[in-house]
Amino acid sequence: MPSTLTSTPQGVADENIDLPxxxxxxxxxxxxxxxxxxxxxxxxxxxxxxxxxxxxxxxxxxxxxxxxxxxxxxxxxxxxxxxxxxxxxxxxxxxxxxxxxxxxxxxxxxxxxxxxxxxxxxxxxxxxxxxxxxxxxxxxxxxxxxxxxxxxxxxxxxxxxxxxxxxxxxxxxxxxLSLPEKLMLLVSLDQKQRFELPTARTQEWYGIPETTASRGFRGLMKREILEATKRTTIDLQNGKSLMRTVNVYTTAGIWTRENRKRGMTVARKKVPRGTKVKEATA
Structure with missing residues (x-):
């Protein structure tokens, strides 16, 4: 039987502790x-x-x-x-x-x-x-x-x-998740369900280097936590074509706003009528 975490003496050698x-x-x-x-x-x-x-x-x-x-x-x-x-x-x-x-x-x-x-x-x-x-x-x-x-x-x-x-x-x-993926996951979860976020601005806006943000976004898309579509828009600073293409991101699966909101509520187990239950605190 594994020893319980709360009763293991600090002095016991690490190799003798069998953790759950x-x-x-x-x-x-x-x-x-x-x-x-x-x-x-x-x-x-x-x-x-x-x-x-x-x-x-x-x-x-x-x-x-x-x-x-x-x-x-x-x-x-x-x-x-x-x-x-x-x-x-x-x-x-x-x-x-x-x-x-x-x-x-x-x-x-x-x-x-x-x-x-x-x-x-x-x-x-x-x-x-x-x-x-x-x-x-x-x-x-x-x-x-x-x-x-x-x-x-x-x-x-x-x-x-x-x-x-x-x-x-x-x-x-x-x-x-890698560290860049964790950082950009938190940034992404703070956005609307559909959002644009140029990596060239992440250092200025969040203190996250552009290269870190780029790796994070790529990793999240590869893991299907984020999905991305392309959008072309006018860019008057682009002296070649006056256009630029940007990613429009959306969170997917359990990471959508709706699913995360729904997941905050834990389903309570049904109990027979007449059974007294202690009220749970959130």
């Missing part, structure tokens, strides 16, 4: 939130207004070379954002295994990788990290990185949000 499959651990963790996806405010991707540096780059721009920290943030957000006090608490081993950091490393190294990732999140004012005995506790802060407390987004007056379905973890997208 990562997907089962993720299912247990995410299943406790009572929903099918996580809403992340759009200001994480792009600020509503320019900051003091006249930039609209969101905190996403700080992860263009750090996939582990981005994965750590999205996982913590998925688990902590569902209800007040917007904190999630598990042993460090659980976090490291759930994040998949032990795929190609010892558990000791995986825990060190996790610690490094969350240290960056704390520095960016996206979380507050603390401890409760053997538990590593992470409390969400506002997605803008302002350091203000996190509150659940409730309406579009707050600037909107990006909805990430739990399939991102449970179907292994977090393992399969």
């Amino acid at each position: 499959p990562r997907r089962d651990v993720l299912q247990a963790m995410l299943g406790g939130t009572g929903r099918g996806g996580v809403p992340v405010r759009s200001v994480f991707v792009q600020l509503k207004e320019p900051n003091e540096h006249d930039s609209r780059h969101g905190r996403l721009s700080q992860f263009t070379t750090d996939a582990r920290a981005l994965d750590a943030y999205l996982l913590i957000h998925a688990l902590a954002s569902s209800k007040a006090p917007h904190a999630a608490s598990y042993p460090a081993l659980v976090w490291a295994h759930a994040a998949g950091l032990d795929r190609d490393a010892t558990l000791k190294s995986a825990r060190q990788r996790w610690s490094k990732a969350v240290a960056k999140l704390s520095k960016l004012n996206l979380i507050e990290a603390s401890r409760d005995g053997r538990q590593s506790v992470y409390t969400l802060l506002h997605e803008s990185g302002s350091g203000e407390p996190y509150t659940r987004p409730k309406n579009l007056t707050e600037g909107g949000w990006v909805t990430i379905p739990y399939a991102y973890w449970l179907e292994g997208y977090d393992e399969q």
Whole structure:
């Protein structure tokens, strides 16, 4: 029988720990939130207004070379954002295994990788990290990185949000997608269902280099997460033909706006009449 994650002594040698499959651990963790996806405010991707540096780059721009920290943030957000006090608490081993950091490393190294990732999140004012005995506790802060407390987004007056379905973890997208694909997936999910986004502007608008954006878009289309059609338009800056061709992207499959919205609601199991059930919290 595999040992439980919550009872494994830190001093036990890594090779003696037989962990449950990562997907089962993720299912247990995410299943406790009572929903099918996580809403992340759009200001994480792009600020509503320019900051003091006249930039609209969101905190996403700080992860263009750090996939582990981005994965750590999205996982913590998925688990902590569902209800007040917007904190999630598990042993460090659980976090490291759930994040998949032990795929190609010892558990000791995986825990060190996790610690490094969350240290960056704390520095960016996206979380507050603390401890409760053997538990590593992470409390969400506002997605803008302002350091203000996190509150659940409730309406579009707050600037909107990006909805990430739990399939991102449970179907292994977090393992399969490259960092450029993850970055452009988040940018794409923050757009309308059909959108144009010239890669020549991603550095200016999002702090994502053009070459990174191009690789990300190509990968997402290859994986059939995005579909693209060509549109020709007038371009008065083109001294040769006065025309240019642009991609018009749409999200596909589980990633469409409609499917992601529908997936946020978790179907409750039917119970016989007269059975008392504890009301679930979202």
